[in-house]
Amino acid sequence: MYSPASESAAAAPASPEVDAAEPGAPAEVIREAESTTRQRVLQLVVEEGPISAAALGDQLQLTAAAVRRHLDAMTEQGILEVKNVTTRRRGAGRPSRRYVVSQRGQRTMGDDYLGLVKTALGLLEEGPAAPEAEISAAAGLAREYFSDFERRWEPELSAIEDLDARTERLSELFNEAGFAGFTRLVGRDNPLLAMQSTQLCQGHCPIREIAAAHPVFCEEETDVISRLLDVDVRRLSTQAAGAHVCTTHVPVGREKLAAEQRARAAASAEAELQISAADGATHRSRKVSGGRKRIVISPRQQERLS
Known part of the structure; x- marks a missing residue:
């Protein structure tokens, strides 16, 4: 490995x-x-x-x-x-x-077929899948294989709020697991925040030959990356499809922009509530101070009344 x-x-x-x-x-x-x-x-x-x-x-x-x-x-x-x-x-x-x-x-650089075989044997020992679980054997094996990484990494990654830092840490975890993980920053000099992103790269795939025969492994890995980063990601290339590196697009700028917009919307809503509360208090005070109606009588009406 x-x-x-x-x-x-x-x-x-x-x-x-x-x-x-x-x-x-x-x-x-x-x-x-x-x-x-x-x-x-x-x-x-x-x-x-x-x-x-x-x-x-x-x-x-x-x-x-x-x-x-x-x-x-x-x-x-x-x-x-x-x-x-x-x-x-x-x-x-x-x-x-x-x-x-x-x-x-x-x-x-090493393969991880031994770990994959162990996972497959474990599934076989558990017996056949339930009839209602209509998934292929390859899909079930892929899900079980990558779920082990997800279970081990999720507690640490969920504690990292910043998406950039979370992506960088995930690349380090992939590297430690034998995937030669690293990141590339894209569009960071672009004035448009939404155009900034991070590419999560894997220079080595320990199961590339199996993934080439069964693309569901790449699909499942992409889903795991998306869940671990808590953001929608897009796969740009995979070694199983012939690329020299697996690359996943992480829309860091878009997520930061969305967070800023949510923060501005929340601040605006809070300001409107404060204004509404102030207007309500002023309206109530006017009702109290002006509760007695003033009647104006002309001189001729005064003569008639007298």
Whole structure:
């Protein structure tokens, strides 16, 4: 299974000399340095792919030659694959080489078929489903598989009010569970709040082959994400459908805008209640002070009365 240990290595300060061992250094030190750097390169390809060697070098503060050595090695091993991308800026020139994790690389990061088999066996031991439960075997297995994550994560996530913070924490939980979770912020410089969002990404799918055969697994996972974040989400891509990363759109800006509108509506309603209460009090005081009616009599009427 994918291990988040490489993430902590990627977070450590990078040095241009990290990939080069000291002259005369022991072979074990050289191998450890190579392994650590390669893990950091792989982690960035998982999170940022398709990504170029130049971009990797900039982020890791390594020379282009050092980065390409690791990329070439992992490409030869079948862990990475190259995608040639032609951009408008490059025009009709040579396409840019971008790297993504291959299907074989996904397998080397680990699968969770053992956990899935255990879940399936548990359902079989419970006996056949009730006649009224008209769901397929795959749908029932998917629901049971992801419900375990939901039960474990829901108490912690429900205590986080801010949607941005809740989404970030969910990505960390996915990462710890072997899904290589991370987030990307989208449209944060857009003046329109409703256009701002977060992409919840999973660079690895431990059950991608089963999900490819049974898309209901992706559907159930999306429903679980929606319930855990307490917001409607939209799936943009899945590895089961051929993408290099699973991406879920979280409408953070739209939810913040809706919350602001609800707050303004509540404040306006409260202000109207206060105004109505004040008007009612003034009206009551006028009735009390003006309860006796004043009668005006003309001089001729006074003569008649006298």
